[in-house]
Structures are given as structure tokens and as C-alpha cells.
Amino acid sequence: MVREVLGDWFSFLGGKPRVVIFSVSYNITLPEVYRQLENEGMIDILIPIQAGARSPQEIDQFGVYKAISKVNTKWACLIKLDVLPFRDGHGDWLETAIERINAGGYFGFGGSYRAEDMQSVGNGFYRTQKYSHNFCIFRPDEWLSAAGRAKQLTLPKLRHGNEPVTADRFLIERTIQDYMKSEDRYVLIRNEDPTWTVFHINQWGEDLRKIRETYLARRGIIPFLNTGKRIPMSAYKYPPWQRYYGYPKPTLLQRLRRKFRKLIHESYFHLF
Numbered sequence: 001m002v003r004e005v006l007g008d009w010f011s012f013l014g015g016k017p018r019v020v021i022f023s024v025s026y027n028i029t030l031p032e033v034y035r036q037l038e039n040e041g042m043i044d045i046l047i048p049i050q051a052g053a054r055s056p057q058e059i060d061q062f063g064v065y066k067a068i069s070k071v072n073t074k075w076a077c078l079i080k081l082d083v084l085p086f087r088d089g090h091g092d093w094l095e096t097a098i099e100r101i102n103a104g105g106y107f108g109f110g111g112s113y114r115a116e117d118m119q120s121v122g123n124g125f126y127r128t129q130k131y132s133h134n135f136c137i138f139r140p141d142e143w144l145s146a147a148g149r150a151k152q153l154t155l156p157k158l159r160h161g162n163e164p165v166t167a168d169r170f171l172i173e174r175t176i177q178d179y180m181k182s183e184d185r186y187v188l189i190r191n192e193d194p195t196w197t198v199f200h201i202n203q204w205g206e207d208l209r210k211i212r213e214t215y216l217a218r219r220g221i222i223p224f225l226n227t228g229k230r231i232p233m234s235a236y237k238y239p240p241w242q243r244y245y246g247y248p249k250p251t252l253l254q255r256l257r258r259k260f261r262k263l264i265h266e267s268y269f270h271l272f
Helices: 002-013 034-041 056-069 093-104 141-147 155-159 171-183 205-216 252-271
Strands: 020-025 043-049 077-078 083-087 108-110 118-120 123-127 135-138 186-188 197-199
Touching: 002 034, 002 083, 002 205, 020 034, 020 056, 034 043, 043 056, 056 077, 056 141, 056 171, 083 205, 093 108, 093 135, 118 186, 123 205, 135 141
Parallel strands: 020 043, 108 186
Antiparallel strands: 077 135, 083 197, 108 135, 118 123, 123 186
């Protein structure tokens, strides 16, 4: 689904960005689609990272950091390929977002998630100190400065291709959130409706293909729209079928079994 989702993003942004940078990890062979897109000019800079024995959790942060370190434009838009955009109209949305970032002194403009600290700033926009790699527009120099507070991310090591190992795949996201809290900065988020949405799907392959079809058809999206309403607890405390559009909801019997296994697991560790 690389080609399809990348095309969705080009349409959403109003055309191919000036420079498209992809950081891709692989085990044995880099998937051919990335070389094809590079040859076609849809990808300008390709950063292959051989995973070896490392898990995605161990190398994801360095791939993101490497990609942003190669940006030479004033603004960057960071996305993941399991995030689906959609707009019908709203041709000026990007210009408006950047204007509001500048006017309000925001760290950036994001979306694809709901947060428990959401605050309205008027005109259908909200602010939060939550940050996600899934979708965010920001100034790359400030992003690198904020992310660089995590000592595991040092540019000289990255330049030489020797990525240190960290099992914390949320390292940068948490570091940038800590930066925003210390500097009183925020990410701006806009109100979603059926004509403008960005959904984190958290599915891949054939599952993502099917979900994308229903998503573009605008079926069943209303419960997942970000309308600025605060959620009472962290999104990760909700089951995945409540967090992600299109995620299959288990049957009642499956949910009861899962709850029972969780209770047994928690009781076991409480005893020991």
C-alpha cells in the first residue's frame, strides 16, 4: 500500500512536496516498491536501514531522526504510511495551518489522535502537548533541537550509520512532549468533519487496503472524528477497536476471554 497511501498524501497536501524523504528498515532485501518510487521521482531521498537482528522498536526512532536531519526546507511534514488522509475541498488548509502556527507560536500542526489535554483556541482549532510521528508539520530545526535532548540520538553516530540500540519506540515523541512542557509550547490540531480527516489506522497490507476503501467512501467515520473533545484517559488505555478506525472488534466471548486472561495475569504477578 506504499504507492496508494503516498498518493493519498500528495493529493491531501496539494501536490508532491519539494523533497520526499523515506526512511525504510528491512531484514534481507529492501522492498522493490521503494526503488521503483525513487526511480519515478516520487521519492527523492531514500534511507535504507538494514535491521539485522534488531526489532522495529529498536531502530524506528533513528530512522525518523535520520530522515528529519536531511530536510533542508523551512517546514517538514512527517507522516507514517498507516495514516490515511482525506479532504474534499479545503484547498487552503495547509496555508492556514502554517499561518496559525506562526501567529500562535506553536511547535507545529498535527492530528491523527485524540488527547486528554485538548484545549480549544477558537475557530475550530485546539491545542495539545501531545505529539505523534503519525502526522505533524513543524520546523525541522526546532524538531531536531527538541529531539536531540534524548542523548541516545546523536547526529555524528547517525551520519556514520551506527545507530545505537534502544527498545523505546516512543523515545522521540516523549522527548518532544517534555520539551513542549518545559518551554510552554503546543501542537495545533483542527476540528475534523467528513470533508477533512487524518486517521491513524495501525493496520498494514491487505487489512489496510480494505480499510482504506471504506475510509475513502466515508463509511463509519463519525465515531472517530477528532472534534476537540477531551478524552477522560490516555488513548492507549482504550481497546484498539475504539482507538483505530476499521480495527476489528472481537466478539463478546473473545472480549470476556481476554478480560479473564488479563485478570489471571495480574493476579499471578500480584502474588509474586
